[in-house]
């Protein structure tokens with residue numbers, strides 16, 4: 001009986017001598033009007049429920065168990081939602097809020113209203129592009145450590161690129177947020193805690209579809225409690241050390257603490273400080289790890305692009321290790337990252353809940369409806385990107401820019417990712433430092449399946465072999 005509940009996804013991947021259509025789910029061809037099927041399919045994989053029509057320039061609406069879901073896939077309508085009527089659509093979906101509240105409390109990622117307004121400038125300042133140079137050294141050192149570790153392995157050794165990249169970006173963000181004195185064991189414990197938390201929470205909040213506007217709280221199982229307790233315990237200790245003047249002076253937590261002492265009206269107590277630190281940690285490492293992993297997959301399948309990347313690194317850096325100063329000159333590396341973010345946006349769905357009734361395009365929106373902006377669909381819409389399913393980093397070379405609001409891997413409007421510069425710089429720099437010394441190869445017959453949890457990752461990670469250059 002349960003066999004019919006088991007879900008699989010048909011994956012398309014096409015390779016030519018100099019063209020690549022990298023792995024993506026085939027369009028959905030199920031019969032309309034079967035909400036249970038759709039919910040089950042979405043739980044397995046949110047990216048495999050879209051029909052051909054959804055990959056077009058339009059705003060559409062559907063009902064699922066009485067809930068209105070509006071899918072916004074037109075640049076003008078996206079601008080309307082994220083910028084013009086930001087205040088009506090700033091609220092995250094009940095799914096997102098419920099999934100993360102246990103871990104992040106009122107952290108910026110899921111807050112709204114006054115709390116968001118007060119905290120946003122604070123977090124903005126801390127991860128702002130002006131601060132990127134201060135964290136650039138951490139990016140350089142940590143990537144170089146990874147290169148050294150790979151050097152100690154036999155040539156052609158097998159690793160899982162997703163876990164390697166997650167380790168790398170977690171270390172970078174951990175040193176940036178908490179400072180250098182967190183220690184390897186505590187850093188690993190926080191990273192594992194976040195990974196285990198993600199795997200334990202569901203991707204759909206059924207309660208919302210059953211009529212609860214706020215969704216239902218996630219069941220706090222003993223396993224979930226354990227991973228949260230571990231993360232909170234470690235972060236609280238760091239915050240308390242900083243409050244007592246014993247922390248690393250250059251860390252983001254230190255900046256938060258200093259801000260609080262200058263502006264006591266912010267009322268950032270240990271819990272609020274922990275929530276923001278945990279938010280930056282989570283938002284800042286999962287996304288970059290996914291980006292780098294997808295970039296390795298794409299380069300492995302498109303050696304002609306990899307060649308251009310290698311030539312550029314040689315031209316710009318010669319034999320020396322790439323540094324932050326080289327980043328503006330690494331145009332191919334940047335284009336590869338931008339194209340990776342188009343094809344595999346780490347946050348493939350931006351979900352909001354309408355506060356009041358509104359009208360998006362021709363669609364009347366009811367209060368509490370779910371508004372979905374799906375970068376996965378938008379970035380693969382032929383009207384905005386020619387050969388939308390093909391990997392063509394050239395489309396970003398020479399300062400070429402997509403149509404406004406058609407390319408939003410970092411979202412847009414007042415809730416745009418504050419870590420945009422940090423994330424872009426980190427992705428380009430880590431790619432260049434590693435690609436200078438290693439080729440990463442995905443097995444010819446490997447089945448790579450994009451999976452949408454909180455972020456978009458290859459299901460089961462990305463087993464690869466690494467080869468010295």
Ligand code: HEM
Pocket residue numbers: 108109110120123127279280283284285287288291341345346347349350351408409410411414415416417418419420422423424427
């Ligand atoms: C390639 C890397 C990254 C990508 C693709 C990315 C993408 C995004 C997106 C799409 C959002 C909005 C989510 C939504 O509205 O539902 C977001 C929010 C956020 N990101 Fe990033 N991000 C990246 C790296 C970073 C880094 C490195 C940091 C911190 C150092 C960071 C911190 C945040 C924070 C704090 C928010 C919440 C902002 C708010 O709600 O006002 N992100 N990110």
